[in-house]
Amino acid sequence: MKTIIYYYTGTGNSLWTARQLAQELGNAEIHPMTKMIKDGGTPKADAAGIVFPVHMWGVPGLVIQFLKTIQKDSAKYYFAFAVNAGQVSRTLIQLRNLMKSRGLPLSAGFDIVLPSNYIPWGGPGPAEHLQKLYNEAGKKIEAAAKYIAGKETGHIEKGSLWQRIVFTALYKMTYNMIPKMDRNFRVDDKCNGCGTCADVCPVGNILLDSKKPAWQHRCEQCLACIQWCPQEAIQYGKKTPAYERYHHPEIKLKDMMFKAK
Ligand SMILES: Cc1cc2nc3c(=O)[nH]c(=O)nc-3n(C[C@H](O)[C@H](O)[C@H](O)COP(=O)(O)O)c2cc1C
Ligand code: SF4
Numbered sequence: 001m002k003t004i005i006y007y008y009t010g011t012g013n014s015l016w017t018a019r020q021l022a023q024e025l026g027n028a029e030i031h032p033m034t035k036m037i038k039d040g041g042t043p044k045a046d047a048a049g050i051v052f053p054v055h056m057w058g059v060p061g062l063v064i065q066f067l068k069t070i071q072k073d074s075a076k077y078y079f080a081f082a083v084n085a086g087q088v089s090r091t092l093i094q095l096r097n098l099m100k101s102r103g104l105p106l107s108a109g110f111d112i113v114l115p116s117n118y119i120p121w122g123g124p125g126p127a128e129h130l131q132k133l134y135n136e137a138g139k140k141i142e143a144a145a146k147y148i149a150g151k152e153t154g155h156i157e158k159g160s161l162w163q164r165i166v167f168t169a170l171y172k173m174t175y176n177m178i179p180k181m182d183r184n185f186r187v188d189d190k191c192n193g194c195g196t197c198a199d200v201c202p203v204g205n206i207l208l209d210s211k212k213p214a215w216q217h218r219c220e221q222c223l224a225c226i227q228w229c230p231q232e233a234i235q236y237g238k239k240t241p242a243y244e245r246y247h248h249p250e251i252k253l254k255d256m257m258f259k260a261k
């Protein structure tokens, strides 16, 4: 079975998930969603997977944009992995509905819990906790790969009822505000003008102005810029100078060097 896995990632958790899965499945290719958006279509495969981080309790805008590029007959079996920090809420149901409206059946959806990259609320947590999450996620991906290889259908994971009610309302409230949330970023005097922040931005939302990042208000809030800045010179709100930066330890800066435009 030839499988193509499409991913979107800010700090590597989803890319790591996609890689683990590809290894388990065999005969699998991995592509960034941004490339497909740029190329304007998806190649044919027996199965297609969508791996992405949960943002604000739902499907990120970039993934919604990517769904529009999937050609109807490009695969018969579709599966998804919603990578999150413990609050998957209604994300995979939302994804199933979005896909259904385009005539694409979502056969399986898995909730993968990995460390939080949402630095405005704090750092990723102690090393033992992170290791536990990596181990558990690895086991879950292994089991999910068997389900996918058997082309089983119907397993779509979701959060508790209260999560789905409360957080779905919050998702709807915040969704349209996301592009301009980059107004909360600022750069401090540790910045040396290296340009890494602009290079890792998946949507080309950062321009260098006199060697300093200037955000263009088309932000996806993936937080790659703040998390990958080698100088830790980007801040968001007041508290981030004290918070530890995060990216998945097996994902390197060179893995993030792709651009939409
Ligand atoms: C803007 C933003 C919103 C987030 N919202 C959620 C959320 O609603 N639920 C959750 O469990 N994790 C949330 N997270 C955490 C990420 O989903 C989680 O850390 C994920 O593993 C990051 O994957 P990545 O490294 O592939 O970007 C959010 C992160 C960001 C940046
Ligand atoms: S990555 Fe950091 S140090 Fe480099 S230009 Fe951007 S803000 Fe400045």
Ligand code: SF4
Pocket (backbone or CB within 6 Å): 010, 182, 200, 201, 202, 203, 204, 205, 206, 215, 218, 219, 220, 221, 222, 223, 224, 225, 226
């Ligand atoms: S500006 Fe930063 S947070 Fe916004 S999309 Fe680009 S890298 Fe992600």
